Amino acid sequence: MLTEYDDGVIRIVHLQGFLQGPNFPRDLDGDDAFTRKPGRVIEQAIFHHSAGGFYDGLKAVERIAEYAIAPPVYERDAEGKLVLRNGRRKLIGGGRGWPGVPYTFVIPARPAYEDGRLVLYRIWDDEWQTWHTGGIHNRHGVGICIGGWYASRHDLLAQHAKPQPTEEAMICADHLADYLLDRYRLKPSADTLTSHAECGKPACPGDFVENWVRTKRGDQPIVVLGPAQEDARPLTTVRQIQEALVELGYSPGTVDDRWGPRTANALRAFQAAQGIRADGIFGPVSRLSMRQALARR
Incomplete structure (x- = not known):
């Protein structure tokens, strides 16, 4: 050694x-x-x-x-x-x-x-x-x-x-x-x-x-989501995600059940506002955060 x-x-x-x-x-x-x-x-x-x-x-x-x-x-x-x-x-x-x-x-x-x-x-x-x-x-x-x-x-x-x-x-x-x-x-x-x-x-x-x-490295820490009230909607289709983004005040473009750059950009804006990684990928953390945000509304 x-x-x-x-x-x-x-x-x-x-x-x-x-x-x-x-x-x-x-x-x-x-x-x-x-x-x-x-x-x-x-x-x-x-x-x-x-x-x-x-x-x-x-x-x-x-x-x-x-x-x-x-x-x-x-x-x-x-x-x-x-x-x-x-x-x-x-x-x-x-x-x-x-x-x-x-x-x-x-x-x-x-x-x-x-x-x-x-x-x-x-x-x-x-x-x-x-x-x-x-x-x-x-x-x-x-x-x-x-x-x-x-x-x-x-x-x-x-x-x-x-x-x-x-x-x-x-x-x-x-x-x-x-x-x-x-x-x-x-x-x-x-x-x-x-x-x-x-x-x-x-x-x-x-x-x-x-x-x-x-x-x-000088970046902001993530926000770790804890137990909270969640909206019941499944958020499993692109249309459901687009509708939720509109309800939360973001602009995914036309609600057409198609994942395009405007929907991805709207999701990034939502992620950034929630303090989670703004990568434009709708995964488990984004789903939980969106359900909690919808419940708060």
């Missing part, structure tokens, strides 16, 4: 890959692999949570690694044949069968102290492209995992989720973000400092960390 960075508050310890799968760098099936790309340019730091247990120090990395490399268990029918959903196997248990830890950095739920410093861990050199986020984010990003499971407005059934990480974990996150922005010469923005929620997985890393990331 090597010390990569020490600013007197945090210490980054490099674990040089840590536990690896039996077919490393390929996955258990041999179908895909972590890729070593010398000179890989890092353009993005992406925060996650592990959606698992709350462990101390190096134990947090061990548990993530053990889950990542363990064989997956897929659903099978009465004859023992794999059950496919949309052409893909349905994971029901076990691990992931991956080459190793998917994240570049791991911040334990409860970081250990070493010489008075909070310790977090680097798993891979910058040249290793792993599978923490997906697509272009993997190609040019480093994944940062905060151990534990944190509450999200998108995952209301997560019974073991905590409202937010420990103060020590967030101190690590803050200093690590500063270090990475400086190391890679990045200016804080939605393109350089982000969360998994903004890259395709809404419930990760939880509302608190998503808000913290947004604030860290």
Whole structure:
């Protein structure tokens, strides 16, 4: 283990890959692999949570690694044949069968102290492209995992989720973000400092960390919607959404059950006014917010 960075508050310890799968760098099936790309340019730091247990120090990395490399268990029918959903196997248990830890950095739920410093861990050199986020984010990003499971407005059934990480974990996150922005010469923005929620997985890393990331880069935090009275209409068709926008004082153009640029712009205006992400996409958060806004009228 090597010390990569020490600013007197945090210490980054490099674990040089840590536990690896039996077919490393390929996955258990041999179908895909972590890729070593010398000179890989890092353009993005992406925060996650592990959606698992709350462990101390190096134990947090061990548990993530053990889950990542363990064989997956897929659903099978009465004859023992794999059950496919949309052409893909349905994971029901076990691990992931991956080459190793998917994240570049791991911040334990409860970081250990070493010489008075909070310790977090680097798993891979910058040249290793792993599978923490997906697509272009993997190609040019480093994944940062905060151990534990944190509450999200998108995952209301997560019974073991905590409202937010420990103060020590967030101190690590803050200093690590500063270090990475400086190391890679990045200016804080939605393109350089982000969360998994903004890259395709809404419930990760939880509302608190998503808000913290947004604030860290200078953006407004999201408004987390809580329980409230809701209008009963389903809002499942374009016409219903257009009618609701008109009722709420926005202009989606002709109410014609067709999704066009004026409807998308009206939805963005509504989203911005409600303090939710103004992306013009009508998802679960926008539906809930619109139902609550209609109920208030």
